């Protein structure tokens with residue numbers, strides 16, 4: 001194929017460098033706020049590419065990062081893949097065994113690590129053969145005292161290299177990135193992102209049905225850059241010529257509020273807990289969100305009250321759904337033309353669904369017998385997806401490929417309904433849906449209803465084995481401080497009875513201190529089930545028998 005026609009990341013970098021040389025990249029780091037322009041960014045990215053060459057990195061080699069969101073991490077986003085090497089972003093919140101496994105499985109040659117994460121990485125690397133041939137680069141100007149070896153600091157690593165680089169012509173099928181799913185079941189599964197997948201994802205995101213970004217936007221991804229490329233935003237923002245704002249290590253709501261105000265952020269993105277934190281903070285403090293046009297929320301379902309809160313602050317909270325396997329964005333809950341005429345309550349209902357598929361992707365929803373379900377907002381089945389930004393296999397996992405792919409479709413493991421307008425709504429994860437007496441009960445719906453109670457801070461519902469009904473729901477509830485548990489139990493049942501048929505009511509409500517979380521901050525029902533596997537989960541039963549009647 002003649003040079004320059006493949007779908008690669010290089011033209012996005014080229015465009016930002018040449019069309020927007022003065023646009024800024026701002027970063028909150030350990031050292032304070034740093035800022036420079038795309039022109040300087042391009043120079044440093046070229047220096048990084050030379051430094052990788054000097055370190056012996058070749059096309060196809062893997063280079064990892066163990067970092068928060070900041071400008072140096074962003075330099076690896078283009079500096080690594082546009083040389084033909086592959087960027088593997090590691091989630092530093094993973095347990096040590098997973099970190100060892102994925103570094104070994106990916107055969108990483110270099111790991112770029114944040115100063116505040118050096119100790120965590122050194123712990124995982126100690127006595128682990130997977131790290132034997134790995135070199136470490138600390139993302140700063142100094143190297144803290146550490147057992148990591150050999151180690152250098154990033155500024156010395158890139159210094160003294162040329163600021164021009166002759167970027168190679170790459171094949172679009174060349175892997176550019178890599179991310180492991182957090183492994184809610186079994187070993188983490190590696191997903192490789194080719195240049196073409198990331199190119200397609202960038203264009204899908206840039207379209208009006210995605211999360212469009214332009215040269216007058218200021219984009220702040222709060223979603224970590226180790227979590228599916230911060231939902232692709234560093235690439236999309238560059239392609240659009242937007243200003244970038246990176247919130248750095250463990251930002252708290254106050255840091256986020258300051259960055260929004262001071263940098264004039266127009267688009268930001270994060271998981272629901274991030275926005276809950278900001279909402280809490282705003283109760284006690286003045287927060288000026290007037291620069292914000294939209295905030296993206298995804299990774300877990302967004303509560304309707306959150307969408308309303310942002311509406312009250314004149315910010316559009318866009319609910320999005322995606323997966324590591326999809327680079328990751330699949331759907332965004334934009335309101336279709338015409339639906340703005342509906343009553344506000346109906347609009348809110350629609351916007352709290354996971355939304356409409358972005359241009360470029362297709363889906364189907366199939367029931368247990370493999371038949372497609374009707375789009376009536378009620379029936380549900382498993383969501384299958386395909387498209388140029390969706391992976392077609394896992395890295396070296398034929399066992400998982402067999403299970404998760406079918407006739408070119410990725411089986412998402414999400415159980416959804418689709419309404420007449422085509423909005424998908426996640427009803428449950430396939431492995432969490434509760435099968436009671438041949439019918440399905442959505443654990444997610446029960447959780448959302450329980451969490452709507454003022455005295456509940458978290459709730460997770462799981463199915464536990466039952467002799468007669470196969471499975472029955474049990475709710476694990478974290479009460480707010482000082483709540484009276486007996487009154488709360490009664491209150492929850494009262495609420496649920498109004499909303500659901502009797503056979504949906506949990507057979508028990510257990511009060512716990514916290515719901516265990518995965519490394520990406522989601523409820524870990526696997527850990528919850530394990531933790532309580534020896535307990536009698538039918539204590540704290542509904543005052544009247546909640547299980548389905550015998551008749």
Ligand code: ADP
Pocket residue numbers: 181182183184297298299300301302319320321322323324325354412413414426429520522
């Ligand atoms: P993991 O599968 O390891 O949790 P991912 O980050 O790839 O890692 O998570 C993808 C899953 O997260 C989806 O399949 C879906 O179950 C859930 N998810 C993502 N976005 C949403 C959302 N907006 N609402 C509900 N669930 C979501």
